[in-house]
Amino acid sequence: MVKYKKQIRIALRNCGFINPENVDEYIVREGYAALGNALTNMTPEEVIDVIKNSGLRGRGGGGFPTGLKWELTRKVDADQKYVVCNADEGDPGAFMDRSILEGDPHTVLEAMAINGYCTGASKGLIYIRAEYPLAIKRLKIAIDQAREYGLLGEDIFGTNFSFDVELRYGAGAFVCGEETALIHSMEGLRGEPTVKPPFPSESGYKGMPTNVNNVETYANIPVILLKGADWFSSIGTEKSKGTKVFALAGKVNNVGLIEVPMGTTLREVIFDIGGGIKDGKKFKAVQTGGPSGGCLTENHLDISIDYDNLIASGSMMGSGGMIVMDEDDCMVSMAKFYLDFTVEESCGKCSPCRIGNKRLYEMLDTITQGKGTLEDLSKLRNLANVVKDTSLCGLGQTSPNPVLSTMDNFLDEYMAHVKDGKCPSGQCKALMSYIINADACVGCTLCARVCPVDAISGEKKMAHLIDDDACIKCGACMDKCKFGAIFIQ
Amino acid sequence: MDLVKLTIDNTPVVVEQGTTVLEAARSVGVDIPTLCYMKLDDLEFENKPGGCRVCVVEVEGRRNLAPSCKTACDEGMVVNTHSVRAINARRTVMELILSDHPFECLVCAKSGKCDLQSLAQDLGIREIHYQGEKSHYKGDESPAIIREMDKCIMCRRCETACNDVQTVGTLSAIYRGFESVVAPAFEMDLDHTNCTFCGQCVAVCPTGALIERDYTWQVMDAIVNPKKRVIVQTAPAVRAALGEEFGLEPGTLVTGKMVTALRKIGFDHVFDTDFAADLTIMEEGTELLGRLNKFLEGDKDVKLPMLTSCCPAWVNFFEHHFPEMKDIPSTAKSPQQMFGAIAKTYFANQLKVKREDLVVVSVMPCLAKKYEASREEFSANGDADVNISITTRELAQMIKNANLKFTDLPNDDFDRPMGESSGAGVIFGTTGGVIEAAVRTAYELHTDKELARVDFKELRGFEGIRSATIDFDGLPINIGIAHGLGNARTLLNDIKEGKSEFHAIEIMACPGGCIGGGGQPYHHGDVTVLKRRQKAIYQEDAGKSIRKSHENPYIQKLYTEFLGEPCGEKSHELLHTHYFDKKKKIEI
Incomplete structure (x- = not known):
C-alpha cells in the first residue's frame, strides 16, 4: 500500500513491535548495543562526530544541529552537567513523543546515557507532562529494569561511566516546552523563559551546563550509532537528514x-x-x-x-x-482558533506576547463578526509582525504565523469578511443567515418547534419566516426540515 | 578584560566584553528608552527580565529585534536604535502596554511621577491603535500598602525587590498570559502574608500599581478638630529628601523650611523624631552595655550580638522569618514609638490634656511605620501612641494643599522639649547611623572618658554588609552593619550557625537605610539620589552643637523629671517592647 510504502520507521522503529515493559525485547532488537559500543569502543568525541556527520537536527522544532549542541555542552568545563529530555509535548493533536515513550521507552534512556557519556553528565532528567500517565508508568518500569540490568547506575558496561535518570513532571503549560522555561519549571520556579544567551549548554539546570533534546531526537540516536552516519545522512534532503x-x-x-x-x-x-x-x-x-x-x-x-x-x-x-x-474551512476562523490557544498558553512575561496576542485574537474575532475594517487588516498585519519581531521566546516569535500566513495566502477571504461582510466558507456564524424558501416551505411547523430561541414564526400550512436578529445560527431548523426549504445565505 | 568594538547608530564604541548594548549606547549618549529595566548600582538591585521589550533595537544580521538591556555587545556588531523597524516596534509595544492600562492618570497617585506616563510622553504616543479588553485584579488595602494591580505592567521590579534584594518572597508572578500579574500567593491580601511592609516594592514600582496608604485627610481632620491637640514628629531622613518634591536637588537639607511648613499647616507643636532617637540610644546603648558586661562576667546565656530594633520592617522580618531568634534584638522600641509613648504620657501631662485628646502624627520615610503605629501593643485603652503615620510624599502633598511655596519658606526651629536633638539622632536616617550613634554614647558611658573623635567613618558607607572593630579603651567591640533584608538574612544565618563574632549589629531593611525608604520621593533608579541624601544627613550631624545623645539636655531632663534611669522600671514600661512569633500567621 502506498500508505506504508512511503514511510520509513526510524524513531518509531520499535513502537508496536516490542513489549515496552520488557527490557529484553528491546535488547533483542539491538537495544543498548549502541551504548555498549560507545562506552567500550569509542571516545566521546568519536560519538559526537558520528552524530554531527549524520546531520541530525533537533526534532522539537528548532532544528538545531544535534551533534553541535552535544559538542557545545561537552566543551563547557563544570563539575556537574545534566542531560534533559524534553517530553513536554504540548502541540494540540501531536502525540509522536508520547507514542515513543509509551512504545519504546528504553530508546530514550539509552540515548540519554550516550549523551551523558559524550557531554560528561552523570545525571539525566526527563521533563514529562503529568497528563501522560501511561508514558510515565512505562518510563518508570524502564528505568527500574535498566538499573537492574546495570544499564543505568554505576560503572555501566564495566566502564567507569555512571549515569542515572529521574523523572520531573510538568503541569501541562505549553510554554514549558521552551527549553529555558522547562529548566525553570524543573527548578521549582515559574515556567517562564529567559533571554538566550546564556544557552542551557552553558548555564542550564541549576546553572550547570545542560543538554536539552526532545524525545524524538533521542529516539534517532541509537540507530544512528548502530547503522552509521552515512546511512542516516543518505536519507532526507541536503540540509535535513533522516x-x-x-x-x-x-x-x-x-x-x-x-x-x-x-x-x-x-x-x-x-x-x-x-x-x-x-x-x-x-x-x-x-x-x-x-x-x-x-x-x-x-x-x-x-x-x-x-x-x-x-x-x-x-x-x-x-x-x-x-x-x-x-474548502469548508474558514481561514480567518482558523487563525483565530490558533491564536486562542497561544493567548491561553502565553506565560505573560513579555508584553508583545502577553498583550499583543490578545489583541490579535480580538481583531480576528471582530473580523469574523463582520465588524472588521480595511484599516483593521493593516493593523493586524503590523501587530502580527511586531509580536513576531519583539517577543522574548519562540512562543511569541511564532504565534502570529497563522495570521501572517493566512493573510499572505488567503487575503481574499479576509477581504470578503471585511468588505462584503461574507464568510466564503460559511463558517462564521455572525456572517450567515438561515433563510426559508417560501416556495418550498409547506408550513409543517417542525422548524418553529425545534428552534431553541423561538426565532421562527408562521401559521400552519403557511410559509414560515426566520427572524435573523433572534436566530443563533444553530442549524437545528435546517437539519429538521424534510422539504429542503431552509438554506444558508 | 577583553574589549569589543561595535557601532551604535553609526558611532563606533569600544566597551568591555559583557557590556550590554544598552550600557554601551548610554556611554556614547544614545539614550535608548527602557521601562522594566532598573539597576541600582551598589545596592544589589538589578531588574532586567527583558520583558517589556521597549528597549528593542535592530542588530544587523539578527532575525529578530534585540532587547538592548539583555543583549551583550559582540565584536563587530552593528546596532541601529532608531530604524523605522525599531521605532515602530517600540511604539507598538508601548501602545499594547497602554491598551491594558486604566486611563486614570488625572486622578492617579503616581501621576507626574509615573515612569509609564513619562515614557508615553517621550515616545509621543498620541493614539492607541490596539484597543481591547483590560485586565482586572483583586484590590488589596493593607494599613501600609495599597495594591491597584489593574495598573501593573508586569515589569517585575517589585518582585526583584521583594525576592532578590529583600529575600522576603511575598510577591511573585501568578496566573499566565493576559491574566498574569504580580501578587502574593493565592492573591492573598498583604496583611495575611509574610510581607514586612518595607515598601521597597512601592519604591521601585513604575506606575501607580503599588502605592502607600494615604492618611493625609485623617491628619487634616484632626487638625481642624478643636478638641484635639495635634503634634507632629519628623524622622531624620525626611529632611534630606522632602525638597525633591519641590524641585530641589537631592541632598538639599530643608529642616527649617519643613518646620515652618508644618506650623503653617496647623500642627500645634512641631517636634523631631531625632529627640526620640537620642532616647533610643540611651536605652539601646544601656541595654547593649548591660549585655556586654554580663558577657564579660562570664554569663553564657546572654544574647549577643545585640541587634538594633528601630526599623519596623526589620522587626516584621525576623518575626516572620526568624521567630526563633526574637530574643536577640534589643527590646528598645523604635524612635517613632518612643516618641509616641513619651508624648502621650510626659508631654500630655505637661500640657494637661488627656492622652485621647492628643493626636500624635509622624512623618516618616517609611511605609512599615504605618503598620508599626497600628500594632496593638503600642496603644493604651485603644488609643495608639502614634495615631497617624504619613510619608515624606504625603507631607509634600499636604504642603501643596496648604498652598505653601515651599522653596520660599523661611527657616524655623523645632519646638521644645521634644524638638531638641543631637547629631547622633540625625544620623539614624542612614545605614550605619544608628550604630555610630550608639557607639558615641556607649563608649563614653562604658569608659567614662570623652571620645577624641565622634565621626566613625569606618561605620559609614553603602556596602550591603559592613563591619568594624571599635576600641572601647582596650575592649574591642565588633560591629556589624547590614542594610537590605537580604543582607540581614546573611548575618542572621551566621548568628544561627554560631559563626557570628559581632557584639552588636545594626540592621535597616531598606537599601541605604531610611534615606531609601518606601515613603521617600521616588529615586527612579538613580542611586546617586540616595547617596546625596546620605551626605546631607552627615552634613546635618556635623553642623549640630551636640553630637552625642546623652548630652542632649532635654533627654537628661526627661530622665531626671520622669523616667529615672535608662532601662529602669519606667523605661521598661514605656520604652521597651516584646516580639511575636508570626511564622504561623500565614493563612490560606
Whole structure:
C-alpha cells in the first residue's frame, strides 16, 4: 500500500513491535548495543562526530544541529552537567513523543546515557507532562529494569561511566516546552523563559551546563550509532537528514502518526499517505508546525518537507503537527482558533506576547463578526509582525504565523469578511443567515418547534419566516426540515 | 578584560566584553528608552527580565529585534536604535502596554511621577491603535500598602525587590498570559502574608500599581478638630529628601523650611523624631552595655550580638522569618514609638490634656511605620501612641494643599522639649547611623572618658554588609552593619550557625537605610539620589552643637523629671517592647 510504502520507521522503529515493559525485547532488537559500543569502543568525541556527520537536527522544532549542541555542552568545563529530555509535548493533536515513550521507552534512556557519556553528565532528567500517565508508568518500569540490568547506575558496561535518570513532571503549560522555561519549571520556579544567551549548554539546570533534546531526537540516536552516519545522512534532503514523524490530522481520510523521510512532498503526505481529502472535498490548506505554524496552500503542495523549505514558505517544522483543511474551512476562523490557544498558553512575561496576542485574537474575532475594517487588516498585519519581531521566546516569535500566513495566502477571504461582510466558507456564524424558501416551505411547523430561541414564526400550512436578529445560527431548523426549504445565505 | 568594538547608530564604541548594548549606547549618549529595566548600582538591585521589550533595537544580521538591556555587545556588531523597524516596534509595544492600562492618570497617585506616563510622553504616543479588553485584579488595602494591580505592567521590579534584594518572597508572578500579574500567593491580601511592609516594592514600582496608604485627610481632620491637640514628629531622613518634591536637588537639607511648613499647616507643636532617637540610644546603648558586661562576667546565656530594633520592617522580618531568634534584638522600641509613648504620657501631662485628646502624627520615610503605629501593643485603652503615620510624599502633598511655596519658606526651629536633638539622632536616617550613634554614647558611658573623635567613618558607607572593630579603651567591640533584608538574612544565618563574632549589629531593611525608604520621593533608579541624601544627613550631624545623645539636655531632663534611669522600671514600661512569633500567621 502506498500508505506504508512511503514511510520509513526510524524513531518509531520499535513502537508496536516490542513489549515496552520488557527490557529484553528491546535488547533483542539491538537495544543498548549502541551504548555498549560507545562506552567500550569509542571516545566521546568519536560519538559526537558520528552524530554531527549524520546531520541530525533537533526534532522539537528548532532544528538545531544535534551533534553541535552535544559538542557545545561537552566543551563547557563544570563539575556537574545534566542531560534533559524534553517530553513536554504540548502541540494540540501531536502525540509522536508520547507514542515513543509509551512504545519504546528504553530508546530514550539509552540515548540519554550516550549523551551523558559524550557531554560528561552523570545525571539525566526527563521533563514529562503529568497528563501522560501511561508514558510515565512505562518510563518508570524502564528505568527500574535498566538499573537492574546495570544499564543505568554505576560503572555501566564495566566502564567507569555512571549515569542515572529521574523523572520531573510538568503541569501541562505549553510554554514549558521552551527549553529555558522547562529548566525553570524543573527548578521549582515559574515556567517562564529567559533571554538566550546564556544557552542551557552553558548555564542550564541549576546553572550547570545542560543538554536539552526532545524525545524524538533521542529516539534517532541509537540507530544512528548502530547503522552509521552515512546511512542516516543518505536519507532526507541536503540540509535535513533522516525522517520526521508527523501527526497527520484534519480533513484527510487516513489520520494518525506517520514517519516519512525528509524531502517527502506535502502532496505525497496528504494524498498518498493521508489518502486524500475526506468526502471528496477540495483541499484548501495544510497547517504544519503546531499552533504557531503557518497555513500552506495548494501552491506549496509540491515542496519537499524539510526545516528550511517550510520556513521559506512561511510555516515551520515545529514538532510535527500537520492539520489538513478543506474548502469548508474558514481561514480567518482558523487563525483565530490558533491564536486562542497561544493567548491561553502565553506565560505573560513579555508584553508583545502577553498583550499583543490578545489583541490579535480580538481583531480576528471582530473580523469574523463582520465588524472588521480595511484599516483593521493593516493593523493586524503590523501587530502580527511586531509580536513576531519583539517577543522574548519562540512562543511569541511564532504565534502570529497563522495570521501572517493566512493573510499572505488567503487575503481574499479576509477581504470578503471585511468588505462584503461574507464568510466564503460559511463558517462564521455572525456572517450567515438561515433563510426559508417560501416556495418550498409547506408550513409543517417542525422548524418553529425545534428552534431553541423561538426565532421562527408562521401559521400552519403557511410559509414560515426566520427572524435573523433572534436566530443563533444553530442549524437545528435546517437539519429538521424534510422539504429542503431552509438554506444558508 | 577583553574589549569589543561595535557601532551604535553609526558611532563606533569600544566597551568591555559583557557590556550590554544598552550600557554601551548610554556611554556614547544614545539614550535608548527602557521601562522594566532598573539597576541600582551598589545596592544589589538589578531588574532586567527583558520583558517589556521597549528597549528593542535592530542588530544587523539578527532575525529578530534585540532587547538592548539583555543583549551583550559582540565584536563587530552593528546596532541601529532608531530604524523605522525599531521605532515602530517600540511604539507598538508601548501602545499594547497602554491598551491594558486604566486611563486614570488625572486622578492617579503616581501621576507626574509615573515612569509609564513619562515614557508615553517621550515616545509621543498620541493614539492607541490596539484597543481591547483590560485586565482586572483583586484590590488589596493593607494599613501600609495599597495594591491597584489593574495598573501593573508586569515589569517585575517589585518582585526583584521583594525576592532578590529583600529575600522576603511575598510577591511573585501568578496566573499566565493576559491574566498574569504580580501578587502574593493565592492573591492573598498583604496583611495575611509574610510581607514586612518595607515598601521597597512601592519604591521601585513604575506606575501607580503599588502605592502607600494615604492618611493625609485623617491628619487634616484632626487638625481642624478643636478638641484635639495635634503634634507632629519628623524622622531624620525626611529632611534630606522632602525638597525633591519641590524641585530641589537631592541632598538639599530643608529642616527649617519643613518646620515652618508644618506650623503653617496647623500642627500645634512641631517636634523631631531625632529627640526620640537620642532616647533610643540611651536605652539601646544601656541595654547593649548591660549585655556586654554580663558577657564579660562570664554569663553564657546572654544574647549577643545585640541587634538594633528601630526599623519596623526589620522587626516584621525576623518575626516572620526568624521567630526563633526574637530574643536577640534589643527590646528598645523604635524612635517613632518612643516618641509616641513619651508624648502621650510626659508631654500630655505637661500640657494637661488627656492622652485621647492628643493626636500624635509622624512623618516618616517609611511605609512599615504605618503598620508599626497600628500594632496593638503600642496603644493604651485603644488609643495608639502614634495615631497617624504619613510619608515624606504625603507631607509634600499636604504642603501643596496648604498652598505653601515651599522653596520660599523661611527657616524655623523645632519646638521644645521634644524638638531638641543631637547629631547622633540625625544620623539614624542612614545605614550605619544608628550604630555610630550608639557607639558615641556607649563608649563614653562604658569608659567614662570623652571620645577624641565622634565621626566613625569606618561605620559609614553603602556596602550591603559592613563591619568594624571599635576600641572601647582596650575592649574591642565588633560591629556589624547590614542594610537590605537580604543582607540581614546573611548575618542572621551566621548568628544561627554560631559563626557570628559581632557584639552588636545594626540592621535597616531598606537599601541605604531610611534615606531609601518606601515613603521617600521616588529615586527612579538613580542611586546617586540616595547617596546625596546620605551626605546631607552627615552634613546635618556635623553642623549640630551636640553630637552625642546623652548630652542632649532635654533627654537628661526627661530622665531626671520622669523616667529615672535608662532601662529602669519606667523605661521598661514605656520604652521597651516584646516580639511575636508570626511564622504561623500565614493563612490560606
